[in-house]
Amino acid sequence: MAEVGECSASNSSIQNWAKLKTKSSSVDKYEWCKITRNSDVNSITLQNRSFNAILVDETLVQKDDIAFIKCGSEIVSGPVQDGHLSYKFEILSDSKVCKGLKISMDVEHTKCSICLNIWHDVVTAAPCFHNFCNGCFSEWLKRSQEKRTSVLCPQCRAVVQFVGRNHFLLNIAETILQEDSSLRRSVEEIAILDSCSLIQSNLVIGSGKKRTQKRPHSVLGQEESGVLELPCPQCGTEYAGFRCNPNTVHLQCHGCGGMMPSRFDIGIPQHCLGCDRAFCGAYWRAQRLQRSGTYATCNPETLKPISSRTISRIPQLTHENNQHEQDITERCISQMGKTLQDVISEWIVKFNNREIDRTRMPLNHVEMITAETHICNECYDKLVGFLLYWFRISTPKYLLPGDATERENCWYGYACRTQHHNEDHARKRNHVCRPTRSR
Known part of the structure; x- marks a missing residue:
């Protein structure tokens, strides 16, 4: 229409x-x-x-x-x-x-049934789709695993098979708190909740029951019905002294789609701190699992510390995807007699020493990230792009290629939208700079 x-x-x-x-x-x-x-x-x-x-x-x-x-x-x-x-x-x-769009919602419908307060870092349980604070449900999950063979929903007592963070409801809860600050909890309460929160990515919760499959599962590769599902390698075999029990909670890897047990107390990172997504590469490497075609597992390179990574090409998203600016940065590095890896290594040291303003860093938990933090490949590319921005704005003009020194700064700097659809503007104006005019 x-x-x-x-x-x-x-x-x-x-x-x-x-x-x-x-x-x-x-x-x-x-x-x-x-x-x-x-x-x-x-x-x-x-x-x-x-x-x-x-x-x-x-x-x-x-x-x-x-x-x-x-x-x-x-x-x-x-x-x-x-x-x-x-x-x-x-x-x-x-x-x-959409400026005037408003959604009407009863505040009572945005409260966690465990603590009876407005959701904080809301998570949704399935298949019942009831919602809770991350910290509240995490505590419920730990206690349920200690006492029962299955995890029941705190609100309706249905068996929970899956739980994950709900970003849509998180925005609604934040809007309600902005409208009525009296509903907001104290800083101390929120800190306690955050310390209890265990759910960073989607969790698959086993029920310990046998399931009859009507069709083969592409990941699990089961041909017969009436057998106990084995989501991950440690469900059927003990590796590094650990074997899953029927009630073990599993994480689904964002990289390969395979499963791994969710283990919070072993010091092995299972999530990328930059995006909170789960990756299994580091976990299975620590468990000394040999990759095979039986189970989907990631390459260990998918999740590794920043300091142990190397790079040889400028990521595509650098300088807001502006290829002209990427070319200038590449030529500038070459003129200085350095490699891209040399520059990134230098700026990771500055980053680790907190010599860089992290305000515009496009990752989660920016204040917690250090050179030893495990992040995924995508977040590493974002970090490299962020560091190359600081490299460029800190580089004196006389060290830039000749054609780059003659360009005037765009009023809107890195925030310019025209550079994405106007090739001439993207080439003639410098966009690796701070905005001097807002739209």
Whole structure:
């Protein structure tokens, strides 16, 4: 279904996604065109509904005819510019369209049934889909594992098979607390909850029961029904002195999709601190498991300390994906007689010594990260991009390639959106700089 844009005579109660801005003042308002965003979202058409021809980007459009327009198109309400209103077509950003959107929710429905407070770092249990504070449910999970063969939902007592963090409900809880600060808990209470929180990524909880499979499972590779499922290698065999019991909670690896037991007390990292996702490479290496085709397991390189990593190419996301800036950085490093690894090693030392402002670092738990922190490949690329930004803005102009020193800084700096779709602008202006003007 097509979406209708806003014209002079449109109903203000309808949610608008675009509008025409007058370029000259007038008190007269009448419906003379219809703007439609088609079902494919990308194409926008304008229909001339006036009695005269109109101009669209200097092209004459007759009565009832249709023309394609884009953001920035100039529309004149007559056949010539002189004596007629001139408009510029602009597409509103999603943030402006949704600015007035509000969701009504009963505060009682956003409370944890264990502590009876607004959710903090909310997690959702399945298949019942009840929600709890991460710290509250983590404590419940530990006690349940000590006393029972299965974990029951604290609210409905259904058997819990899966639990994971719910980022959508987390945003709702934060909005409620911003509206009513009296519902916010003390810093001490939140610190205690955070110290109890064990759920960083999705947990698969075994019930200890036999399951009859109606079809083979691609990961587990089971052919027969009525057998006990063995999600991971340690469910059937003891490795490094550990074997899963029927109630062992399992993590699903983000890298390979395989399972590993969730073990919080052995000092082996199972999550990337930069993104909180689970990776099994470091765990299975510590367990001295030989990779085979029976179970999905990751390469140990997927999760390793920052200090033990090496890099030979600039990550694609560096400098906001601006290839011109990446090329300048690469040539600058080469002119200095260094390798990319040399530069990154130097800046990791500065990072570890807290000589760099971490405000814009695109990772989670930025204040906790050190050179010995285990992170995944994707987060390492983000860290490298962050360090190369600081390398560039700290490098004197005379050390940059000649063509780079002649460019003026873009007003919007690294936050510029034009650099992503305008090749000429991306090349002519320096975008590895701080914004000096906000949008």
